[in-house]
Amino acid sequence: MAGVTAVANQKGGVAKTTTVHTLGAALAERGIRVLLVDLDPQACLTFSSGNDPDSLERSLHDVILGRESIDDVILKVRDFLHLVPATIDLAGSEVHLLARTGREYALKRALEGVRGSYDVVLIDCPPSLGILTINGLTAADEVLIPLQCETLGRRGVRQLLETIDDVRAYTNPGLVVRGVIATMFDGRTNLARQVVQQVRQEFGLHVFEPPIPKSVRFAEAPARGQTILEHAPRSAGAAAYRELSAHLWST
Numbered sequence: 163m164a165g166v167t168a169v170a171n172q173k174g175g176v177a178k179t180t181t182v183h184t185l186g187a188a189l190a191e192r193g194i195r196v197l198l199v200d201l202d203p204q205a206c207l208t209f210s211s212g213n214d215p216d217s218l219e220r221s222l223h224d225v226i227l228g229r230e231s232i233d234d235v236i237l238k239v240r241d242f243l244h245l246v247p248a249t250i251d252l253a254g255s256e257v258h259l260l261a262r263t264g265r266e267y268a269l270k271r272a273l274e275g276v277r278g279s280y281d282v283v284l285i286d287c288p289p290s291l292g293i294l295t296i297n298g299l300t301a302a303d304e305v306l307i308p309l310q311c312e313t314l315g316r317r318g319v320r321q322l323l324e325t326i327d328d329v330r331a332y333t334n335p336g337l338v339v340r341g342v343i344a345t346m347f348d349g350r351t352n353l354a355r356q357v358v359q360q361v362r363q364e365f366g367l368h369v370f371e372p373p374i375p376k377s378v379r380f381a382e383a384p385a386r387g388q389t390i391l392e393h394a395p396r397s398a399g400a401a402a403y404r405e406l407s408a409h410l411w412s413t
């Protein structure tokens with residue numbers, strides 16, 4: 163039965179999608195069966211894994227509405243790496259969910275039928291603390307928080323931790339905050355190290371090693387439907403994600 167990990171931070175551009183896709187690819191390389199879930203109506207994960215969201219007939223939105231079973235929307239990205247795609251329709255799911263009893267549980271329910279077929283499920287949350295992210299956190303066993311080390315994101319981290327506390331209180335008491343992934347890390351600046359130090363001290367969060375270095379190679383990969391692991395396999399960024407995946411999921 164797969165463990166479910168949500169990658170969440172309500173700030174956009176902190177490398178949530180990159181982290182989900184690259185960790186997923188790193189696990190798949192090791193023969194671990196991975197299901198990626200695109201929970202963001204912007205569908206960046208769907209796009210970067212080689213699918214045009216505008217031409218998909220079915221997506222997570224249809225599963226949430228109960229029109230399709232999750233098996234019928236899952237796409238194969240490559241061996242050991244599958245995807246529940248998003249389309250812009252997912253923005254409409256929010257409205258639909260808000261009017262529904264049990265709205266926090268829609269994703270958890272949908273995943274129940276397929277958890278047995280995977281070893282790891284990775285959920286790419288949208289940049290908000292709305293009902294879609296709550297669905298991601300309710301469906302998850304644990305949360306990883308990517309943090310861009312260039313800005314002092316402490317207020318954002320506090321808000322996210324408050325939301326996680328609410329989710330624990332109302333829908334998912336067992337939810338574990340696994341820790342913070344330092345992304346776009348530039349070890350030459352003091353600021354990057356200060357930010358890491360602050361989240362450790364102020365929130366008692368574990369910050370994983372290694373940090374993910376800042377590199378233009380990351381921005382080049384999605385347009386090719388690749389991750390940095392295929393696009394620049396010997397880069398420092400690829401090595402960092404591989405090491406992190408081995409650390410997070412030792413088998």
Ligand code: ADP
Nearest residue numbers: 174175176177178179180346375376377380381
């Ligand atoms: P989010 O999902 O949190 O909005 P993304 O994963 O889409 O963030 O990343 C935002 C942008 O930053 C993308 O253009 C991505 O290619 C780029 N990016 C991600 N990780 C890195 C990195 N380590 N170094 C440089 N650019 C990165």
Ligand code: MG
Nearest residue numbers: 178179202206
């Ligand atoms: Mg994203």
